Amino acid sequence: xxxxxxxxxxxxxxxxxxxxxxxxxxxxxxxxxxxxxxxxxxxxxxxxxxxxxxxxxxxxxxxxxxxxxxxxxxxxxxxxxxxxxxxxxxxxxxxxxxxxxxxxxxxxxxxxxxxxxxxxxxxxxxxxxx
Amino acid sequence: xxxxxxxxxxxxxxxxxxxxxxxxxxxxxxxxxxxxxxxxxxxxxxxxxxxxxxxxxxxxxxxxxxxxxxxxxxxxxxxxxxxxxxxxxxxxxxxxxxxxxxxxxxxxxxxxxxxxxxxxxxxxxxxxxx
DNA sequence: CTAGTTGCAAAGAGTTTGCATGGCG
DNA sequence: CGCCATGCAAACTCTTTGCAACTAG
Numbered sequence: 001x002x003x004x005x006x007x008x009x010x011x012x013x014x015x016x017x018x019x020x021x022x023x024x025x026x027x028x029x030x031x032x033x034x035x036x037x038x039x040x041x042x043x044x045x046x047x048x049x050x051x052x053x054x055x056x057x058x059x060x061x062x063x064x065x066x067x068x069x070x071x072x073x074x075x076x077x078x079x080x081x082x083x084x085x086x087x088x089x090x091x092x093x094x095x096x097x098x099x100x101x102x103x104x105x106x107x108x109x110x111x112x113x114x115x116x117x118x119x120x121x122x123x124x125x126x127x128x129x130x
Numbered sequence: 131x132x133x134x135x136x137x138x139x140x141x142x143x144x145x146x147x148x149x150x151x152x153x154x155x156x157x158x159x160x161x162x163x164x165x166x167x168x169x170x171x172x173x174x175x176x177x178x179x180x181x182x183x184x185x186x187x188x189x190x191x192x193x194x195x196x197x198x199x200x201x202x203x204x205x206x207x208x209x210x211x212x213x214x215x216x217x218x219x220x221x222x223x224x225x226x227x228x229x230x231x232x233x234x235x236x237x238x239x240x241x242x243x244x245x246x247x248x249x250x251x252x253x254x255x256x257x258x259x260x
Numbered sequence: 261c262t263a264g265t266t267g268c269a270a271a272g273a274g275t276t277t278g279c280a281t282g283g284c285g
Numbered sequence: 286c287g288c289c290a291t292g293c294a295a296a297c298t299c300t301t302t303g304c305a306a307c308t309a310g
Binding site for chain 1: 264
Binding site: 083 | 192193194210212213219221222224225228229232233236237238239240241242245246247248249250251252253256
């Protein structure tokens with residue numbers, strides 16, 4: 001099962017070029033409009049999510065965003081998104097693992113780091129006036 | 131502006147009875163079906179969000195969830211949601227503030243704690259077999 | 261050849277909006 | 286009385302699904 005179709009390859013390669021970004025189904029569908037249909041996009045997103053190659057994350061509005069994790073580059077990374085500029089970055093490894101441990105110890109909660117998206121104001125924006 | 135209509139009061143009182151829960155527009159609309167219309171629910175949610183009385187949080191699927199923060203009970207609390215049982219709890223204050231500080235120091239990122247929802251497995255579920 | 265996959269269009273779910281009516285202050 | 290808010294239904298957006306045709310293995 002799971003054929004390597006042209007469509008699937010296009011979608012994966014789209015993700016591979018955007019390792020740190022969270023992209024929506026619409027982003028993919030419009031970028032690949034000539035080679036992949038909208039339904040194939042949705043079906044492959046569901047498949048890839050089930051395989052654990054991508055992770056669904058929150059978005060300010062109500063569209064689902066997906067991030068590619070199969071490359072390992074974002075594996076186990078907590079992402080933080082700036083509410084001013086929208087940029088998304090990784091939480092530094094030390095802060096993340098210390099927090100993970102604290103959560104485990106204090107609350108008995110095992111964090112799924114890759115699924116978490118934090119909100120706040122990034123370094124670049126905290127200087128600026130609102 | 132912002133009249134205290136019966137509908138608005140009903141919605142706020144609905145939230146006040148569920149301080150730690152994240153509720154959807156549909157939850158409210160069906161609970162108050164006889165006194166508040168669906169559009170009034172959505173319009174009031176938008177209003178309350180703008181006023182900062184409720185916060186919108188992520189949900190596994192694509193429906194928006196809202197949490198009441200005006201009571202102060204959840205103010206500045208990071209919430210964590212169990213991906214197995216769906217329960218949502220507060221991250222203990224120490225873990226949260228230590229993490230907040232680490233983020234600030236290491237990454238220059240100012241966390242909006244109230245807007246964050248973490249995912250993982252809670253104490254009760256981590257014992258159980260999947 | 262067979263099971264997984266695709267496209268298209270239609271169906272769904274959740275949310276938003278236009279408009280006339282109703283109610284708070 | 287004036288302005289904001291409500292109800293209802295229609296409009297929208299994003300996502301899912303049925304089905305026949307197609308294709309990777």
